[in-house]
Amino acid sequence: MTSINTNTSAIAALDTLRSINQSMEKTQNRISSGYRVETASDNAAYWSIATTMRSDNKALSTVQDALGLGAAKTDTAYTGLNSAIDVVTEIKAKLVAAREPGVDKEKINSELTELKNQLQSISESASFSGENWLYNDSTTANTTVEMVGSFNRAADNTVSVGVLSFNTADSTLIDTNDAGLGLLTKDVSVTQPDGTTTTTASYYLIDASSTTAATGDAIELTTSTTDDTIDGMISAVDSMLSDMTDAAATIGSTNMRIELQDSFVADLMDVIDKGVGRLVDADMNEESTKLKALQTQQQLGIQALSIANSNSDNVLALFR
8 A cells, every 4th residue: 555644664763773873883893991890781791800809909909009019018128137237247357356366355345336226227217117027115015017919809899908917026137225125236046155155145236225124234345355255146146147137038928928029910910901802892793894884874865764764656647
């Protein structure tokens, strides 16, 4: 039936053209945004996963910043401790030199005094962001410090923050409150020669005027210092060196762990970015092909609608 009120051909052509225009709009949005799934309406499941993983990636970025801060702290402490080891090694060498017959012990003691001052300077200077793992002038003793090391999401979607820890009490060289808590201010008990027998003695290297002072003897030389006493001092300094070396090794291991974790977090962030991209990114080659096809379909649809609209004009021929 031919009707001038209802043009079924035009309606069909218009519906087709409308569908083509909607597809073209969607394709153009993908091309302009670069996303195949930009909103929840595009694909709720993929959008939800991508949003969660992007949030986790931001948390990992913060973890990376925290690891950088932790690395700076451990680097500072290790550098200071390593320098202090060199100075204490020099003190040990000076004490060994003091065992030489006829040596001027007072001159050697002057050198020891300067080396002790250097140790004090190193300890006080090894500070980063207000934290000093080698020096404590507070009434509260140095304790374990924690550094953010990871952000974890479990299979049940619960999240947690992992930390790296280091006990700064193990690396404290000087404590001005309690001398017994500093590796260089505490009493170190040794067994030293005493004529034909041995005796026990205690020595400390630095007097930091601590509230709770050391009770042993200071490692210093006078003209009357005996060889047996010097031997005891050498043993005490060697014991201090051993403790300092252990602390430096622990800090070095912590620093290595931080570097490894930082590298892992960076790789993990890249992998998450790639995974999210596979879920939501648009394939530009595919979209450009679709756009070209839709443009052709649109032109054909417009032509079809034009033909359908002209069909009503043919009815006039029936009345001529």
